[in-house]
Amino acid sequence: MPIDLRRQGVGGAAALLGVPDLRDRVAWEALDRDTVDDVLTAAEVDRxxxxxxxxxxxxARYWRDGVRVAYEGPAGELRRRTSTAVLAAAMTGEHVDEAADGLLLLCEQTTWCWAAHESFAAARGEVVADPDDPYVDLGAAETVQVLAWADLVLGSALDERVPGLRRRLRREARIRVFEPFLGNREWHWLGLDGRLHNWSPWxxxxxxxxALLLESDPDTQFLLVESAVDGLSRYLDAMPADGGCDEGYAYWWNGPARLVEALELLDRITGGALDPWxxxxxAELAQYPRRMALGDGWYVNVGDGPARPNPQQPWHVLHRWGRRVGDPGVTAFAAAHRGQPQSPEVGLGRALIGLFDREWWTAAAEPLDLPRSTWLPDTELLVAxxxxAGLALAVKGGHNDENHNHNDVGSFIAAVDSAPVLVDLGQPTYTAISFSPRRYQQWVMQxxxxxxxxxxxxxxxxxxxxxxxxxQPQEDQLALTLPGGVVRRTASLDRDARAIRVTDEWQDGHQIVEHFILAGTPQRHRPGGLVVRSxxxxxxxxxxxxxxxxxxxERRAVDDExxxxxxxxxxxxxxxxxSGRTSFELTVSRFEETL
Structure with missing residues (x-):
């Protein structure tokens, strides 16, 4: 994706992004009223x-007892509340001081890095981050984007109400993010070792x-943009041709979707010269959410992903993506979710771009239309x-060294009326052991x-x-050999019988104990059968x-929020x-009798 941004001209980048500052009252007062009311109500509650x-x-709790959320919770809430205050100030032209308070509080933090990622402090045997040696992680990236987009929309008001704050925003961005990004090319998320994941585009x-919104020196801005573009290109090159995401649907929003948002920014500031679409x-990556959807908010989840994730996703990102690649199925799928509230939790930049996407707000909402069958040959995932009949089957191949891996090769999900019954439990709350050598001590990973x-x-x-x-994939079936080469599994959706069948076969002499993980309430259990209320x-x-x-x-209490x-x-x-047999077959179907 080579492009000389100095030749294209990025000096007026802000003007090309399509987001006005708060002085353009006509633009701000023309926004969707329900969305504005939601933001203003949240801001009033915050105040x-x-x-x-x-x-x-x-x-310090990360090192003391492994707890991450004690710090990451309030840190995330500070970013969310500041973003809400920025939006409310821009929407009303009032309460600028509230937004400024939040921005300065972010600047006053000792570190923007989350404890789980602070390897510099850990290497010193300390639990206090060093402001002179900042670690650039997801927390730092999320914070600097709040400062950048706030500066774009509130810049004139900040100069009037709190002169000097914008200079402070630029200082913190330079010291905490820009300088370490350019000065250290060994960040693991650069993917120079060939291992790329959502951190890279995020x-x-x-x-x-x-860089586009806060850096005023043209040469430094160019170096920052050039380096970021190089990293984004590396991530794009690593994406599988089938459009799959081994990190799963939930992380798709912070992997491929982050990539596309960055490409869109580049496309806008170059006046369409980049044309990355x-x-x-x-085009294949854009179809992933639709391919993974089960309906009613349920999704095929692999690895560290919830089966029913937060519905408040930036669906306008996917809608624009579908428009750019000319895929009406993608745009229709995104538009079907337009009724979901759009929260600043998804990111201030995402929220601002979405607010001024007029095609998104005028698109007709359509019912979900999900693919009959999907086979992803690179990711090795079948969804039928x-x-x-309201049946859905997902079968996973792959290997046990994937990003956010669980030990789950050959596992399957069976859903009836959208909700999974035979399930992949997904992501527990992250702690200090989540990405440590002790990862697989967690029961949901095993x-x-x-x-x-x-x-x-x-x-x-x-x-x-x-x-x-x-x-051996077919439209509604996947046959594969499980690790170790002993068991041959065939999982299929039998449309004629309106049933899901999973058959395991092996040579005599092996001990095979089948495990099936169930959600819902068992109703009747007897030889050869179990009825579950899903x-x-x-x-x-x-x-x-x-x-x-x-x-x-076996019943197991769920001990994780x-x-x-x-x-x-x-x-x-x-x-x-x-054991003692050479095959086993399980059938899943609606229970048509009377209990």
Missing amino acids: AQPWPQTLLSDY IQGHILSA KCEPL RDAP SAWHNVPLIDGHEQSPGAAERAGGL LSGVLVALSWDDELGPGTL LLEAVWGPDVHRLVIDA
Whole structure:
């Protein structure tokens, strides 16, 4: 993606972004009224509360007891409240001091880096970040983008009400982000080792916008933009051709979607000269959310992703993406979610760009139209749906060294009326062990808590060597060999029988114990069958050879807030010992009888 931005001219970048400052009252007063009311109501509630504080004792808890949220919670709330105040000030022309207070509080923080990422302090054996040696992480990137976009829309008012604050914003951006970004080319998120993940576009996209809006020296601005563009190009080149995302749907919004937002900024400031929309595989990546949707807010979730994520996503980003690549299915899918509230939590820049996207606000909302079947050959993921029967099946291949990996090769999800019944539990609350060598001590990461068998007493292990083999995809079916080469699994959606079937086959002499993770409430359990009332309220029947007996149904309390918000207070594991056989088949269908 080579482009000489000095030749194209970025001096007037702010004017090309399509976001006016608060002096343009006509533009601000023409915004969607419901959205404005939501922002102003939130700002009024905020003003009645004290500002969030970020405390050293909370920061130190990461090292003391592994807790991240004690600090990241108030730090995120400070960014959110400041962003809300900025929007409210721009929308009304009032309460500029409130926004200025938030901006200065952000500038006064010792660090913008989250404790979990502060490896510089950890290397010193300390729990206090050094302002002279800042670490550029997601927290720093999220904070600098608040400063940048606030400066764009409130600049004139800040000069009038609090002269000197804008100079302070630029100083903090330069010291905390710009200088370390240019001065250290060993940041892991640059992906120079070939391992790229959502940090790369997430951080570099924010650095790009901050450089365009806060850096006044043309040569420094050029170096910042050039370096960010190089990193974004590297991430784009690493994207699979099938448009898949091994980090899953939730992280798609902070990986591929962040990339596209950065490309859009570049496209705007170069007056369309960049025209990145024909780059591979942008058109395929745009289809990922629609391909993963199960309906009613449920999604196919792999790795660290919730099955029912926060619906307050920046759907306008996807809508513009669909318009740029000319995909009406993508734009229709995005427009179907326009009724969701748009919160500043998604980012101040995202919120501002979305507010002034007039095509988004005038697009006709359409009902969800989900693909009948999707096979992603690079990511090795099959999703098949039978809309009349309300059935959906997702089957995962891949390997156990993926980004945000769980040990889950060959696992599957079975949903009825949108809600998964045989589930992937997804992401628990992050702690100090989440990305440490102890990661797989967490029960939700282990293959024993995924829909895969225990083979000869062994669970799956982490690592790229643990991978699916012999994949044979069809429209509604995927056959693959599980790690170790013992079990051949075939998972299919039988449209004629209106059922999902999962068959495991192996040579005689192996001990195979099947594990199935269930959401909902068990209703009837007997040899060869289990009836579950799903989270969507329908009765679902699981059936197997009754000679194997009822199996064992284990209840496990859900001891994590993120997981409980999705699955409720408990989940169940059905364990069926199929040792002594050479095959096992499970059938999932609606329960049509009377209990």
